[in-house]
Amino acid sequence: MNYDEKQLKKKRNYKPFIIATTILLNGVIFVLAGIPGVENFTAFDPTILPLMNAILNSFTFLFLVGALIAILKKKVQIHRRFIYAAFTTTALFLLTYTTYHYIAESTPFGGTGLVAYIYYFLLITHILLAAIIVPLALTSVARAWNMENERHKKIARWTMPLWLYVSLTGVIIYVMISPYY
Known part of the structure; x- marks a missing residue:
């Protein structure tokens, strides 16, 4: 029996992890969107974090x-490595994003007219879609x-x-709002 056959017999149920992670991440981001930020934060300039998010x-x-x-x-192996890299940068993004929204107030968009409609x-x-992508990416x-290749492709x-x-x-979005930080 080769490695793939062993894996097919030993499928794991990731559904509880996916549900919990989705609720936790989306919940934390929702809560952070409603708080005013830390008063008198002086450890560093928090406006560097949105740039890091964009990068x-x-x-x-x-x-x-x-x-x-x-x-x-x-x-497939190269595909897998790129996906792991994307998950890594996304995880780092979530860390810097939540940190920024914990320590800084939300920045209002200052544009008007058509630019404002496009921005919003x-x-x-x-x-x-960011909220939806969490369970989709984890399920994928x-x-x-x-090794559920057909279901993975779907x-x-x-x-x-x-x-x-x-x-x-x-x-x-970062490029559009960056002049207002």
Whole structure:
């Protein structure tokens, strides 16, 4: 019996982890959105964190593009490494994002007219899809780990474009709001 056959017999149930992680992450971000920030925070300039968020989102986007190219070329191991890299940069993003929203007040967008409509459209779709991408990405990777390749492909067809959109719009949103920090 080879490694793949052993893995097929030993499938793990990741559903409780996926549900708990989704609720925890989305809950923390929701709560942080409603708090005013830490008063008199002086350890460092917190406006550096949104730039870090944009850089991490840029890397996530590039890693996802690399993963997509790799899987289209049937380079599964390279695809897997790019996906792990995307998860890593996303995790680091979540750390810097939650830190920023804990220590700093939200920055209002100062643009007007058509630019404001574009900004808020991108922001709202980004927020909604970011909340949705958490269980989708975790389910995609869990199915891959369980060697459920057909089920993995089905959900990855939704996960990949949405995750690409979320990471790219995160960068665009930063560029649009950065003059107002």
